Amino acid sequence: MFPFSALVGQELLQQALLLAAVDPSIGGVLVSGPRGTAKSTAARALAELLPEGKLVTLPLGASEEQLIGTLDIESALRDGGVKFSPGLLAKAHLGVLYVDEVNLLPNPLVDQLLDVAASGVNIVERDGISHRHEARFVLIGTMNPEEGELRPQLLDRFGLAVEMSNCFEAHVRQRIVKARLAFDAEPEAFRARHEVEQASLYERIHAARASLACFHFDDAVHARVSELCIAAQVDGLRADLVMLRAARALAAFEGASTVTVTHVERVADAVLQHRRREGQVPSQEPATRDSTRREATGSESNWGYLPPEPTGMAKVKHVRPLAAKKA
Structure with missing residues (x-):
């Protein structure tokens, strides 16, 4: 795996990921940007710096049961105990839960995911039976805005967000490419050159976690x-x-x-x-009809007025006025 300390030109992303690693209750990191900006490389590299070095990936087509786990109701009724099959949230405990293309997941699934990321506890309920377990992990979601956006309500649930962009600085691009080529050619030697920096980051994360309450x-x-x-x-x-x-x-x-x-x-x-x-410009949708009336009449009265519109003409039969009919 590419070392976290060897990432080039991603200082803001590295800071955000390290902060989430120190305090997962921040609520995770959303990384947006075009393809090829090493979003997934950074997310995977962070896992090595956490206690269990564990990375769990949420597949795009995952179901709710795959995410939160399942309860065996028949076993509970028969034996009087709760039989829980852990989902991805349980497996990610103390590690990194990585969600690529989070903007393409169903909104209810993202909502559940963010709830657990913020609280650190997963609760599974079914037919009056419930089970809860710790699920403290660093949530990292990545997305390409060209493929769709997240609803504002879900965006707000992510603690931190970093927007990546294509790099057009020649010297930075060259450093990135050289580092990648060196890693691909001799992965172990490349990792060995960054071993001291990796160990330092590991120790700093653990020391920071221990001191938060102070x-x-x-x-x-x-x-x-x-x-x-x-x-x-x-x-x-x-x-x-x-x-x-x-x-x-x-x-x-x-x-x-x-x-x-x-x-x-x-x-x-x-x-x-x-x-x-x-x-942001406030939405004008609720006042559209009234605004149109004021523009057409220059008046604040006659609510509900609609401006005249040209219509086709057709010959119709004469109809006696309604007032005459009543008379």
Whole structure:
């Protein structure tokens, strides 16, 4: 597997993945970008740095039972015990759950996935019988925007987001290609050259996880988080919470003694990338009819007025007025 520390030109993605590795409760990382930008390579490389070095891939056609697991009801009724067959969420515990083309999965499946990623617990219920188990993993979803988008409600559930783009800097492209060719030619020798860096990242992640509970947020940090989220016009308070957790994870990973405003500002873009509403034009759909009337009449009265439209002409029989009929 290509070493995480050997990735070239992906600093923002590496930071986001490392933060999610330090604190999986951040809610996972959504990586979007065109084909060939090494999204999956980075996701797979992260798994080596986690406790069990485990990578579980969610296939595109996976069912709900494959994801969350199944309960054997007949066994429960017969023997009085719950027989649980683990799904992919259980298998990903303490590792990485990788979802390629997450935007092409059914929305209910993505919703369940994000629920468990945020809570760290999977609950399976069937016919009044339930089973729960820990499912703490780093969720990494990748997508190519050209193949469809995620609904805003689901986008917001991802803790962090990084948008990759094609690289048009010659020297960076050359470094990327040279590293890949070197790895393909001699994988073991290439990995050996990055062994020290890999070991350092592994130790820093574990040390950061152990120190998270020691960090607190002062008023200046809270104020900056609120300021950034308000400026981005985000919905709800999830962005505030994720930004605080991400800033704490960064401080812990770097061995800082406290969370500062600088930590907040360094993680802000990944938190707000997929939540920002700046520059959006409010939908005019609910007011379309009324707006059309005002444009046509220049008046605020006569609600429901529709402007005249040309119609075809046809000869019709004379009909006696309704008032005359009543008389």
